[in-house]
Amino acid sequence: MQDQLEVITANDAFYEALGRYDIDDMSEIWAKDPWVTCVHPGWKIIYGWEEIEESWKSIFSSEGRLEVSVSHAQVHLAGDYAWVICNENISTTLNKNFFRSNMQATNIFMKQRGRWLMVHHHASPIPEPEPQEFGNTVQ
Amino acid sequence: MQDQLEVITANDAFYEALGRYDIDDMSEIWAKDPWVTCVHPGWKIIYGWEEIEESWKSIFSSEGRLEVSVSHAQVHLAGDYAWVICNENISTTLNKNFFRSNMQATNIFMKQRGRWLMVHHHASPIPEPEPQEFGNTVQ
Numbered sequence: 001m002q003d004q005l006e007v008i009t010a011n012d013a014f015y016e017a018l019g020r021y022d023i024d025d026m027s028e029i030w031a032k033d034p035w036v037t038c039v040h041p042g043w044k045i046i047y048g049w050e051e052i053e054e055s056w057k058s059i060f061s062s063e064g065r066l067e068v069s070v071s072h073a074q075v076h077l078a079g080d081y082a083w084v085i086c087n088e089n090i091s092t093t094l095n096k097n098f099f100r101s102n103m104q105a106t107n108i109f110m111k112q113r114g115r116w117l118m119v120h121h122h123a124s125p126i127p128e129p130e131p132q133e134f135g136n137t138v139q
Numbered sequence: 140m141q142d143q144l145e146v147i148t149a150n151d152a153f154y155e156a157l158g159r160y161d162i163d164d165m166s167e168i169w170a171k172d173p174w175v176t177c178v179h180p181g182w183k184i185i186y187g188w189e190e191i192e193e194s195w196k197s198i199f200s201s202e203g204r205l206e207v208s209v210s211h212a213q214v215h216l217a218g219d220y221a222w223v224i225c226n227e228n229i230s231t232t233l234n235k236n237f238f239r240s241n242m243q244a245t246n247i248f249m250k251q252r253g254r255w256l257m258v259h260h261h262a263s264p265i266p267e268p269e270p271q272e273f274g275n276t277v278q
Contacts, residue, residue, distance in 0.1 A: 041263075042264075043266070044265055081217035120222070
């Protein structure tokens with residue numbers, strides 16, 4: 001139960017760093033092994049913290065700001081590894097415009113020296129629901 | 140090394156079942172636990188073998204046919220769990236038309252009674268490279 005809580009806390013910390021565009025906090029969350037991997041939505045996979053750090057810096061240099069909330073999180077423990085499957089509910093503000101998007105994420109963590117660190121992040125867009133039809137249509 | 144080979148064999152068997160549209164072979168590959176999960180490209184996540192089986196039956200009922208080859212496969216062992224990160228290179232034939240697409244996949248396996256079974260599949264499109272510009276353009 002303790003591990004489960006620690007993993008969900010690590011997962012939440014990842015999204016808090018993302019929401020704050022905080023590269024130092026993001027760095028705290030990731031393992032620094034050369035084999036760690038990251039798939040941003042619509043990007044090619046990138047390998048190793050160095051490349052991953054560059055990608056976050058590029059995302060965080062955007063003028064937009066985003067808010068992320070996580071839902072439907074499912075934690076699976078596998079010894080010193082764990083994976084979390086969750087929905088990312090993202091609101092982006094850019095030049096007074098406002099966008100909402102939903103992503104499906106698979107996040108894998110590894111326990112290193114007592115801390116759960118991210119070793120793989122794979123996020124991809126979830127299709128938007130069909131627009132609702134209203135009863136009162138203009139004929 | 141033995142586990143590594145067994146996991147890559149299980150991963151290959153998944154793509155062979157997909158390429159043959161073979162629901163029985165696909166069933167052999169998946170764990171039947173209610174918490175297993177699948178994210179087809181552009182689909183919402185689905186839970187449990189029953190729903191996942193329905194999704195494969197729906198995909199396999201298409202008149203199109205596809206060929207899949209796997210590249211850049213990376214296997215990570217975590218005790219009785221393992222994950223594979225790989226590219227899916229897909230050629231689809233439908234009504235004499237031919238399409239190519241590339242997907243990024245995160246596949247998680249669990250060893251149950253000596254067999255590596257899939258417990259999570261997450262695939263999403265990889266962006267196509269920009270079209271090449273040719274020197275001889277029509278002015």
